[in-house]
Amino acid sequence: MSTQRVDVIIIGAGPVGLMCAYLGQICGLRTMIIDKSPGPLEVGRADALNARTLQLFELVNLFKELYPLGKPCNTSSVWSNGRFTSRQSTWWNELEGCLHKHFLMLGQSYVEKLLSEILEERKAGVNRLTIVENIEFLRDGCVTSLSNGEIIQSSYVIGADGSRSKVRSLFNIPFDIIRPQLIWAVIDGIIDTDFPKVPEIITFQTDTSDVAWIPREGEIDRFYVRMDKKDFSMEEVIGKINHAIKPHTLKFKEVVWFSQFSVKESVAEKFHVNKKVFLAGDACHIHSVNGGQGLNTGLADAFNLMWKLNMVINFNAPTELLQTYEDERRPIAQSVIKASGDLVRSTKYSNKGTHAEDYVKTVQKYAGSITGMGIRYGDQGISGSRIFDFKMYKGSIETRLYSILNYSHFTLLIFGDIELSLDIPEFVKIIQIYSQKQSTHFWADNTPYEDKAILVRPDSYIESCTSLENVESILFDYLARIYAI
The missing domain is CATH 3.40.30 (Glutaredoxin)
Structure with missing residues (x-):
């Protein structure tokens, strides 16, 4: 049995945990990151980086590596009964103080791969196939027991280990989940179609289901399809897509990823324990994918937390500064759940037959959250707002x-x-x-x-x-x- 000493141990090597480790390294912190998986994500999951995340990536020298890999997208259109109805982009065009007024459509796996490689180069790579067994408090930090027999002493622990967080469960932090009874299929692949395709987010208004067409990096396209039952086949999903785009047709030349999810919503009762153990990302908030806010919100958690740990560890700031992580990020998580919840509920069938248009109007209502540019801390004038780029x-x-x-x-x-x-x-x-x-x-x-x-x-x-x-x-x-x- 061996014992190591680090400043911060991070549980979970998804994008949020990896970002925490990377930001810690930038700040000169000794970090350790573990994950139960054998390697970084290869396909699927989150599909968009918003404008605020792109700004933050510029701040930490990630932008130039990732931006050429993705596909810019700042328009949304509605189609109904095979006809184009409307196109909107005002919530992007009206953004102030930023250069990139769009989503960058790019799979989560690209972010994970880049961060994993950088950490490896810094000799701070992910300890794979490793599970946290227990966390105990010391007077000046924490002791974390790992499945490989190692004992890690650290000043702080970050649980970025997803919606089924082991860290959260070890401390019995309440995480009551609301389930709106909405089931979606998601399919990524390379398609062949006669539909007049452009790189924009398309919402289809149909009588049987809601279908959203999302452009992705390279040749890949993604489709979200609301289903009315839990058990369904990929063929049924593709059938609903074709019903939505008729009289056009579509077939998949290659399916890269196929999955389903039911919508779940929750915010952890608290984001830290004794200002020594912190939760970030899906470990402390989950919601629907609508609006593309999950990955971006989790990354923003990392950016909010790590500089505060740096101030306390390297510059002797009082630990009370760490309380501001929960004070600032928990209200944001609640507002994101409100926005994504309203978005996903707007996909339910409307008697007026306008549910797709209703969805786009809801997007416009929550544009500040979706673009990330409306996020601020407090309401004291300019303080708490993002600094404009120019x-x-x-x-x-x-x-x-x-x-x-x-x-x-x-x-x-x-x-x-x-x-x-x-x-x-x-x-x-x-x-x-x-x-x-x-x-x-x-x-x-x-x-x-x-x-x-x-x-x-x-x-x-x-x-x-x-x-x-x-x-x-x-x-x-x-x-x-x-x-x-």
């Missing part, structure tokens, strides 16, 4: 704000031409953006934050904002607040 320059070289932010520390953005002499803590970096062209410094001739000083959290949300005259107070106020929690 074009800027260093000398004559064009760049953008999100390409120079860094997840491992706070950033104090100074928008103006003043001279500064500030005594700042080591976890804060200053970036000054001048309003006039500079030969060697950052400058921008048009920003949303002229003559402001903004303290940006590592996850690119605004901590606080003030005028340039009060720039010193912005740091003092934050430090006083965080270290006096």
Whole structure:
């Protein structure tokens, strides 16, 4: 029996657990990640990264690797009785402060594969075929017993082990599940069709079922089909697809993945135990796939949590900071369940025969959640909102704000031409953006934050904002607040 010491042990190597490990590595934390599976996901499951996730991926140098592999998509259309009815994209086109105003249609497996490879390169790869047996508290951390006989001492434990979370069950955290009695089939494959196919999300209004056609990476297409019974064959599902698109026809040249799911909704009663064990992703919230929010919400959990652990472990912030993970993310999880629940329930047959149109209207209602760009923490003006991205320059070289932010520390953005002499803590970096062209410094001739000083959290949300005259107070106020929690 051997004992290891790490800062954080992560249970579960799906995309959320892998992201926690990767972000921990960026922050210089000693991480260990285990999973019961023999390898990363190869096919199926989540199929879209929203605009906010794409921004966050730019922040941590994942965007350039993943973006070329996917398919941008920012339009939704409705077809009824074989005829085109409408097309919408306003909720994407009207987004402010972001470059990529669309989903990136890309299977979850690509995210898992990339993160797994990076962790392997950092000598922090996944310990496969390993199960957590028990977790106990110490005065200064936790002891985790693994199925391979290892004992891991850590400051913190993260349970990112899915909807049937072993970590959640070890601590008897309530997770009451609502089942709306809706069953869906999902099928991925390469198709042959005479339908006028374009890379957009299509909802079909039919008298027998709801069918959604989702573009995917490469040659793959995905179909979601609402079924009226639990037991059905793939042939029945394909039959419903053909009924929905008639007079056109479709056949599968190759089926990559076929599955079914019943809708389940739940939010864990709490997201942490003693501020030492944390839940993330499906371990603490589950909902329908409608709106493509599951993967994106789980990844946002990771981005919210890991910088706070970094602050406590590496910069001696008080552990009370960790309570803000639950305070911020649990309301978001509840709002996501509300949005996805309304979306999936809008697929039920309408006596007016407008259920597909009703679905698209519901998408528009919850656009802030679906795109990720409407997510904010609190309601105190600009604080708690995401920092807008914008074009800027260093000398004559064009760049953008999100390409120079860094997840491992706070950033104090100074928008103006003043001279500064500030005594700042080591976890804060200053970036000054001048309003006039500079030969060697950052400058921008048009920003949303002229003559402001903004303290940006590592996850690119605004901590606080003030005028340039009060720039010193912005740091003092934050430090006083965080270290006096």
